[in-house]
Amino acid sequence: MEPKIVTGNGGYTLDDVPHLSDYLSNLPTYPNPLQNNPSYSVTKQYFVDDDDTVVQKAVQHKDGPRGLHFRRQGPRQKVYYSPDEVTACIVTCGGLCPGLNTVIRELVCGLDYMYGVKNILGIQGGYQGFYARNTITLTPKSVDSIHKRGGTILGSSRGGYVLSKIVDSIQDRRINQVYIIGGDGTQKGASVIYQEVRKRGLKVSVIGIPKTIDNDIPIIDKSFGFDTAVEEAQRAINAAHTEAESVENGIGLVKLMGRDSGFIAMYATLASRDVDCCLIPESPFYLEGPGGLYEFIARKLRDNGHMVIVVAEGAGEKLEERDASGNKAFKDVGLWLSHTIKEHFAQTNLNITLKYIDPTYMIRAVPANASDNVYCTVLAQSAIHGAMAGYTGYTVGPVNGRQCYIPFYRIIEKPNKVVITDRMWARLLSSTNQPSFMNPPKDTVVGGKPTESIMPSNSFEKPSENENHVDDQHPGVNGSI
Ligand code: F6P
Secondary structure, eight states: OOOEEOEEEEEEEEEEEOOGGGGGGOOEEEEOOOGGGGHHSSSOOOOTTTTTTTEEEOOOOTSSSSSSEEEOOOSSEESOGGGOOEEEEEOOOOOOOOTHHHHHHHHHHHHHHHOOOOEEEOOOOOOTHHHHHHOOOOOOOTTTTTGSSOOOOOOOOOOOOOOHHHHHHHTTTTOOOEEEEEEHHHHHHHHHHHHHHTTOOOOEEEEEEEEEEEEESSSSSSTTHHHHHHHHHHHHHHHHHHHTTTSSTTTEEEEEOOSOOOOOHHHHHHHOOOOSSSOOOTOOOOOTTTTTTTHHHHHHHHHHHHHEEEEEETHHHHHHOOOOSOOOOOHHHHHHHHHHHHHHHHSSOOOOEEEEEOHHHHHSSSSOOOOHHHHHHHHHHHHHHHHTTTTTSSEEEETTTTTEEHHHHHHSOOOOOTTSSSHHHHHHHHHOOOOOOOOOOOOOOEEEGGGGGSSEEEEEEOOTTTTHHHHOOGGTTTTTT
């Protein structure tokens, strides 16, 4: 997808999203029906100015360039669809995440209540559902209480799909607004669907709503369901803590999701205060020797009598690969760590009791909490305003606390990671007082290989300009939408 870049004074750059009028001429426009809608009649300003944009970096230097901006979301004066012309569809793809049903509900209610759109179809079972399953009709009544349930009423799937069949189905069913809820793989799919739609010259808006419980989608402040996941993780951490403090030398070990990024583990740890050590994929750790995990565990048990460890599922991947000491290699880092800690202390005179809790799927199967429900509503309504205004090929999401339309390619570029040289990780280290694992002793052997070899060469590189810093680009995690 060709970037649509608009430049202005003082280094101002707008990374704009496509519009139907970019490839279709003489499109009719209509006054926005919201101006007759009692819900909006109370607002001071019905419509967003077309020139309103949102800056990516909230912190600016007085002499620095104005930097990258994204188009601000919101209702526009003119719409490019008359309500009775619209057939919208909604599809959910990938793993579960709290809030999926809320987004579906608010898309259906928003389309109907704000714009009078009545034809709304649910695509079942993810992308393949476009051609392998029948659609279901969605109405405000049929989705009324679905936000109280976990999962997705539409079903979901991972894996491949046939692009041409999806776009054929869109054409055959006369769908002209496609709302796609899913993670980076799904947004990549949305991007190619948009390109194919454009190639065929169809008046169809393709809109992405970003979803990942791991909160690792770039550019946006946070993804929906993340708050709920962090909150739900507290229950597992509390249980681990209760178990650990009830026995002598008790260790509670909790595994949380995060195959490639440790945001859930980091925020769940910061929220809890009962966690003594948090292990994430971005911060390689080592077991033996000064500054290692075993030494820290022994100290904690000596000082406190118990401890809690939180491990993200992707942490220590490299340690596992190098488990050449004859131990059974566990695919599950939680099981592996549990086994390896027990084995180590069995050889010392410290009698430990370790309880391992794996709440991963329980955490993502719950309904969204209050703050995620509000967030999902804002996302859904923002998505609808953009589609009605004729925008397409975009993902909706908060940047610096303001909802924006972001071109697909930005979202799928590179997943976000915890930057361990940023202040948020330092805050965690200061809160748990755990080792930073930054200085492994040179001759320490981990699973038969020198420790240095587990340190990715770029682990301490300064992040690039575009990289999301937890510090300055995740304000929404704790701030407003
Ligand atoms: O979407 C990312 C994620 O939450 C990972 O952290 C986790 O490993 C994965 O989903 C598990 O999902 P599934 O078992 O459905 O593949």
